[in-house]
Amino acid sequence: MDILIYGTINSVALALYALGFAMVYGVSRLPNFAHGALYVLSGFITWTMLNSLGLPYIVSIVLTLIITGIIGAMIYQFVLIRVRGMEISEIIASYAIGLAILEGLRWGGFRGVNYTLPAFIAGSTNIAGISVDYQRLLVVAIGAAVVAVLWLFTHYTRIGLALRGMAQDERAAMMLGIDSDLMAVVAMGFGSMLAALAAILLLPLGNVVVEAGYNVLILAIAVCIVGGLGSWMGAVLAAFLIGFAQILTVVYLGAQYQMVVAIFAIILTLILKPSGIFGQQKELEERV
C-alpha cells in the first residue's frame, strides 16, 4: 500500500518536473537544458521574497511564478532565438545558461540546510494506515489539476491551440498566421512557469539545494525520452512508469539506486523504442 501511495506521489512529482521541459521541446524543438536551473532559481526567489522581503507566502508564490516565466521568456528572446535550429549551439547555449544560474547561486552563498520553504499546510494524515503529510497530498492534487488545466488550455484557448499547431507543424502554423517566434517565447515562458510551479510545490518537502538543478534536469529528460520527446501525455504516463520503478527500487534494492533507474530507463527506451512510448514515427527518423 505504501508503495502505491508513495509511487503515486513520486510519479506526480516527476510529471511536474517534466511538463515544462516537454512543453518547450514540443513547441519549439528546443531542448531547454536550463530547465533544472530555473527550477532551483525559482525556489531561491521564493525563499528570498519570503524571508528577506517578508512578503506573505501566497504573494511570493505568485510573484515567483511570474518572475520565473519572464526570466524564461527573456532567455529565449535574447539568447536562444539567435541560435534556433542550430542543434549543437542550442544545447550548448541553454546548458551554459543553466550552469551560469546554478553555479552563480552556489557562489552567492545559497547552500546548506537553512534554505527551506514552509509547507502550505503542516501536519499529516493517515491513509490506510500509512501517514502521509498534507503537502504530499497537495502535490498530487495540484499536479492532477495542472495536467487537467494544461489539457483544457491547449484544446480550448487561442494561445493553447496556436502552441499545439506549432508543435504539430510549424510551417503550416506560420501559414495560418501564427507568429512562430512569439509562440516559442510564450512556450518558454510557460515552460519556465511550470518549472517554478514544480519547485514551489516540491521544495517544501526538502531543502533548497543547488544540486537539485542537475537531478531535476536529468529526471525531466528521462521522463521525456521515455514518454517520447514532445509528447505531453506521453510524459505524464512515463512519469508514472519511472516513478513507480524508482519507488520499487528504493523499497527492494536501496535508495542509492534511485538515479540508476532513470538512466537505465533512458537506455532501455532508446534501445527498444527510440521514439518513446508516445513518440511519432517522424521523430524516429530524426533520432536514429
Added chain:
Amino acid sequence: MAITTQRRKERIDRGINVRTEGIYALMSIKELSYLAAPRLVLIVGLLILPLLLPDMYWKRVITITCIYAFLALSFDFLAHFVGLVSLGGAFFVGIGGYLAAIANTYWGFPPWLTIPFAALVGGAVCTLLLFPCLPLRGVYFAIVSLMYPLFSARVIEALDIFGGTDGIMGIDGFSNHFVEEYAPLGLLLIALFAIRRLVTTDFGLVLRGVKDNDQAIRASGMNVTFYKSVAVYIASTMGCLSGAILVHIYMWSGISLFALDFSILPIAATVIGGSGTLIGPVLGCFILVPISELLRDFGTLRIVFYALILVGFIIFRSEGLMVWGQRKYHQFERWTQI
C-alpha cells in the same frame, strides 16, 4: 534623390590558396614559409612555453592546460566531424583517471605503463558503455552523455568502491619535472596533427558523412554505428589519456574527476577557438585555462564566467577566433563599390 554609394568587403584568396586547397605545388621558399609558418609557430611556441615560465606554478598550469586541450580536441572531433555532441568530457577523464589509479596502486604499474594502459583500455571501456547510445543523434546523444559522469560519480559514492568519497591516494607522480611538462605537450601535438590528418583521409570523409547524412552512409552499405564507435574510441582515448596524466600529476584520484569543469571548459574553449578547426579548441584552452587560474579565488564563479563567455561567443562571434584568424591569414580584404 541622393545616391548613396554602397560598399562591400571583397575577399581575395592569397596566391597559394587559390591554386589549390589541399595539395600544394610550392614554387619558392616564400610559399614554403607561408605554409609552414603557422604550424611552426604553434609547435615551437608550445615547446618553449615551459622554458619561458619561471616558476613551478605556471609550469603546472601549462600541463593542466594540455589536459583540457585533449578534452577540447576530443569534443571538437566528435561534435564537428562525427556529429556527436558529448557534454560528458568528465566521463572520459574519470574513467581514464580511475583506471590509471587502480593500475598504479593496486597492481603496481609504473606511470609510463599506466598512462597508455588507461588510455587504451579506458577508451574501450568508454566506447563499450556509450555503445547503446550511439544510434542517437544530436540532442539525444548530448542528453545521455551529460548523464554519464554524474551517474558514475554517484555509483562510486553509493557502492563505496575505489575509495568511495575519499578517492584513491598514494599514486606515483612523474619521475622528474621535465617529463611532467613535456610528455603532455608532446602527446598533445602528436594527437592534434594526427586528428588533423585523420579527418582528411577517406575514413574521415566517412565520418563527416555520418554527421551530415547518415542515411547516405547507410545506403552506401557502410555500418554507421561501427564508424561512430571507432570515432568515440578515438575521442575517449584522448579523454582517458588526459585523465590518466591528471591523476599522476595530482597523485590522487577521486570523484572530482567527474566534475563539471572537465565537461564545460573544453566546450567553451572550442566555441571560443573556433569549432571544427581542431587547432582552435587547443588555442582556446591556452586562453581560458590560465585566465581561470587567475580567477581561482572566486570559486564556482569561474564556471559562471566560462558559461557567460560561451553564451556571448555563441551569439555574437559564433565562428570563433581560429576561423577569423585563418581568414585574415589566407585572404586579402578590401572595400569595393557596388
